[in-house]
Amino acid sequence: MKKEHVEQIQKAIKAIEERQIDNIFFVACGGSMASLSTGEYFISKDTAVPAFVYTSNEFIHRSPKALGENSLVILRSHSGETPETVEAASFAREKGALTIAISMEVESPLCQNAEHILHYNYKDGSDVIDGELGIFYTFLFRILKLITGNEKYKRAEKQLENLGSLIEKNQEKFKEAADQFGRKHKREKLIYTMASGVYYHQAYSFTSCLLMEMLWINSNAIHAGEFFHGPFEVTDYDVPFLLVVGEGPSTSLDLRALDFAEKFSDKVEVVDIRELEYDGIDPDLKDYFGSALSGPVLRLYADGLAEHTGHPLSVRRYMWKMEY
Structure with missing residues (x-):
């Protein structure tokens, strides 16, 4: 540094x-x-x-x-x-x-x-x-x-040295899946995102800043723990979901929501944080690094949509163009 x-x-x-x-x-x-x-x-x-x-x-x-x-x-x-x-x-x-x-x-x-x-x-x-x-x-x-x-936070800080290489490895690992996601969903006007725990914040960012702001795709970030308290009623065979299965204490919430979504929707895409590469990261620190790695991985899914819709992520209707 x-x-x-x-x-x-x-x-x-x-x-x-x-x-x-x-x-x-x-x-x-x-x-x-x-x-x-x-x-x-x-x-x-x-x-x-x-x-x-x-x-x-x-x-x-x-x-x-x-x-x-x-x-x-x-x-x-x-x-x-x-x-x-x-x-x-x-x-x-x-x-x-x-x-x-x-x-x-x-x-x-x-x-x-x-x-x-x-x-x-x-x-x-x-x-x-x-x-x-x-x-x-x-x-x-x-x-x-x-x-x-x-002391684990001192270890965590030291292991941040691995973050750059881990981002590259995991983006390479998910690159094809993200491109296929863009290809399959290029005509969608609405895509829901779902996650829980620390990954909910990544789902929110993906929804608000990438899908809605940059790609003009209607969306909502649904907390997996809240899915069964109203939102699951919109689930149908043609309703797309991007679901982040986290690495941490709330994984069971994600898996419960995933099980239901896959029963009734044919358009469920899963980003499983447990499948990330964690080379050089101690097992008790995965929760911290999973949250750091999930953002760069999810960005690929927006890139895939941008590529196949022909809608660059830099395009805006209102932002930076007018007073609001």
């Missing part, structure tokens, strides 16, 4: 150490919120520190009562220019919270509004460890180690 990134993470962790942190808020919009939700999942699962995820605008308007000088607020915006998130950083500082911004743009308004910056490289030839996944997971593992004292 580059020296500048090491120093940024060390300064942020030192700031956390020097304050009493009673709760942690993860604040962002869209895909950035989905990525930060991974942090909330593991903080809530592995520690007793209350953690919350907010979309930036609601964070401001709801003004959580627990937000104050003993709060840590972690914000993210890829460009650092998302207006709601920039405002959320200012709002959190006004409440006395410790604010840490994650972005690719150091000089962005978000980074200027936050006390500490975690900058990641983007499309500059850097390897994964200096990219958004490497920076975020290093920071997350440091926080978990700080709170719990558990």
Whole structure:
């Protein structure tokens, strides 16, 4: 990892150490919120520190009562220019919270509004460890180690060195299946995604940012644990589902939903996280790395749709083109 990134993470962790942190808020919009939700999942699962995820605008308007000088607020915006998130950083500082911004743009308004910056490289030839996944997971593992004292997070940080090669291996492994998915579903106007646990956030990101935003395909992210509490009534032979079977404590929820969906739909595609390559990863750390690997794998399924529909992922109707 580059020296500048090491120093940024060390300064942020030192700031956390020097304050009493009673709760942690993860604040962002869209895909950035989905990525930060991974942090909330593991903080809530592995520690007793209350953690919350907010979309930036609601964070401001709801003004959580627990937000104050003993709060840590972690914000993210890829460009650092998302207006709601920039405002959320200012709002959190006004409440006395410790604010840490994650972005690719150091000089962005978000980074200027936050006390500490975690900058990641983007499309500059850097390897994964200096990219958004490497920076975020290093920071997350440091926080978990700080709170719990558990040595496994030190091992996890060390094993992040394998992340780049694992992404390449797993994308190669799923490349053909993803292309076939695009070929089979190129005429679909609606595709549901389903997952649970930490993978639900990946399903949400895939639904909102890839299917709906980039491909203009109607969709909804269904939590596998909620499938039987309403959504399963839409299941029929011609209704497509992309179902992520996770690696972790909620796998049984995914398998139950999968069993039902495959009985009544002829269009069920499965991305089984348990089939990923985990070379160099300790068995007790698979849950953490599965969540990091699932995003790059799912991206291939959007690429497959883009290829076979002739609809580039870069095309927008409204975003960046008008005031809204």
